[in-house]
Amino acid sequence: MLQWLKNLFAPKKCAICGKQAIDARKYYNDTEEPVVVCRNCTEYAERRAFRKRS
Numbered sequence: 545m546l547q548w549l550k551n552l553f554a555p556k557k558c559a560i561c562g563k564q565a566i567d568a569r570k571y572y573n574d575t576e577e578p579v580v581v582c583r584n585c586t587e588y589a590e591r592r593a594f595r596k597r598s
């Protein structure tokens with residue numbers, strides 16, 4: 545019943561390293577899916593041609 549609430553507040557996982565993206569940046573990946581990327585992986589994300597979402 546409260547699962548949707550948990551999902552709403554659950555920390556997102558980084559699309560690259562798979563860890564919880566605490567300081568997450570929003571990107572679109574190479575298949576145009578919205579993903580989050582942690583701060584450590586933003587450099588890698590940009591090399592992978594991920595596009596920033598605002």
Ligand SMILES: [Zn+2]
Nearest residue numbers: 558561582585
């Ligand atoms: Zn990461």
